[in-house]
Amino acid sequence: MKEKLELILKNALSEINDAKSMQDLDEVKLKYLSRKGELNSIKKNLKDLSDEDKRIVGAFANNVYNQLDEQISTKGEELYKVELNKKLEAEKIDITLPSDFRPQGKVHPLTQTVNEIVEIFQGLGFTVMPSEYSPEVETEYINFDMLNFPPDHPAKDMQDTFYTKVAPNVILRSQTSGAQIRQMLNQNPPVRVISPGRVYRCESVSARKNNLFHQIEGLLVDKDITFGDLKGILNEFVRIYFGSARPTRFRASYFPFTEPSAEVDVQCIMCGGKGCRTCSGTGWLEVLGSGMVHANVLRNVGIDPEVYSGFAFGMGVERLTMLKYAINDIRLFFNNDTRFLKQF
Numbered sequence: 329m330k331e332k333l334e335l336i337l338k339n340a341l342s343e344i345n346d347a348k349s350m351q352d353l354d355e356v357k358l359k360y361l362s363r364k365g366e367l368n369s370i371k372k373n374l375k376d377l378s379d380e381d382k383r384i385v386g387a388f389a390n391n392v393y394n395q396l397d398e399q400i401s402t403k404g405e406e407l408y409k410v411e412l413n414k415k416l417e418a419e420k421i422d423i424t425l426p427s428d429f430r431p432q433g434k435v436h437p438l439t440q441t442v443n444e445i446v447e448i449f450q451g452l453g454f455t456v457m458p459s460e461y462s463p464e465v466e467t468e469y470i471n472f473d474m475l476n477f478p479p480d481h482p483a484k485d486m487q488d489t490f491y492t493k494v495a496p497n498v499i500l501r502s503q504t505s506g507a508q509i510r511q512m513l514n515q516n517p518p519v520r521v522i523s524p525g526r527v528y529r530c531e532s533v534s535a536r537k538n539n540l541f542h543q544i545e546g547l548l549v550d551k552d553i554t555f556g557d558l559k560g561i562l563n564e565f566v567r568i569y570f571g572s573a574r575p576t577r578f579r580a581s582y583f584p585f586t587e588p589s590a591e592v593d594v595q596c597i598m599c600g601g602k603g604c605r606t607c608s609g610t611g612w613l614e615v616l617g618s619g620m621v622h623a624n625v626l627r628n629v630g631i632d633p634e635v636y637s638g639f640a641f642g643m644g645v646e647r648l649t650m651l652k653y654a655i656n657d658i659r660l661f662f663n664n665d666t667r668f669l670k671q672f
């Protein structure tokens with residue numbers, strides 16, 4: 329029996345030594361040390377021995393068991409390390425590999441300008457008008473008449489305004505100013521809103537003009553509003569949008585729906601005021617129209633001009649974007665050429 333045990337020990341040790349993987353090792357363990365393994369089958373025969381032999385052989389069998397168990401766990405640790413290293417090697421990620429190219433879209437430059445201007449006016453206490461007060465298909469009545477345009481005003485001419493066949497006097501709006509009317513018909517003062525949107529004009533397309541462009545309308549109506557308030561707000565806007573170093577000026581102008589009216593100019597960004605082609609030699613660039621809301625307009629919407637006063641302004645989004653980034657052709661905004669759009 330002792331010889332048998334010695335043989336088992338010898339064979340098992342050499343099989344442990346030869347094991348190439350954790351799986352090989354598990355098989356060796358199963359073969360020799362498990363309940364149905366070779367060592368146990370010998371132990372089962374111990375009962376046939378004398379007490380003396382039982383003690384000696386039993387102790388030897390335990391000794392064999394312990395030796396094998398220890399060898400198996402030592403070998404197991406060794407094999408585990410080898411296998412782990414193999415696995416790490418195989419699953420190594422090369423972070424220096426170039427990644428897949430995923431082209432990413434960007435916000436259109438005109439939308440960027442609208443967002444920027446809306447944010448500036450929100451900072452000055454204005455809110456964005458509900459879009460239902462600012463439809464692109466509009467009536468002549470709102471777009472012109474309510475804004476105090478005389479019936480024979482040249483802007484109503486077919487050459488300036490797109491008429492539709494929907495119904496007589498239904499047009500594509502030529503300006504966002506009609507939104508002022510709808511806002512005041514729906515809200516009593518105080519009113520402090522802006523309204524960005526698309527407008528349409530029947531003109532031949534050129535580097536400076538497009539049939540479709542964007543405006544942002546502003547309106548503030550309350551008690552005791554003066555031209556000083558208008559100047560303060562618009563100066564602040566231009567200062568933030570163009571940077572505080574750029575001088576501005578207010579120039580008397582005319583719009584049917586404001587009295588008095590003023591246009592705001594900024595010093596030419598191309599020549600710094602010396603006079604160049606962009607500013608037609610004047611040194612100034614017009615950036616927006618504005619004025620005190622005409623008493624007739626207030627009356628048209630049922631607001632008493634003896635109690636309330638206000639100011640309005642309107643600016644071209646394309647123009648403001650072109651001035652800021654020195655873009656010389658309005659058509660670039662509408663061609664969808666990614667070489668242009670990518671720059672913003």
Ligand code: DAH
Binds near residue numbers: 504583616619639
């Ligand atoms: N609607 C004018 C235009 O399209 C711009 C404008 C001027 C709007 C003066 C205003 C304003 O609200 O007060 O040329």
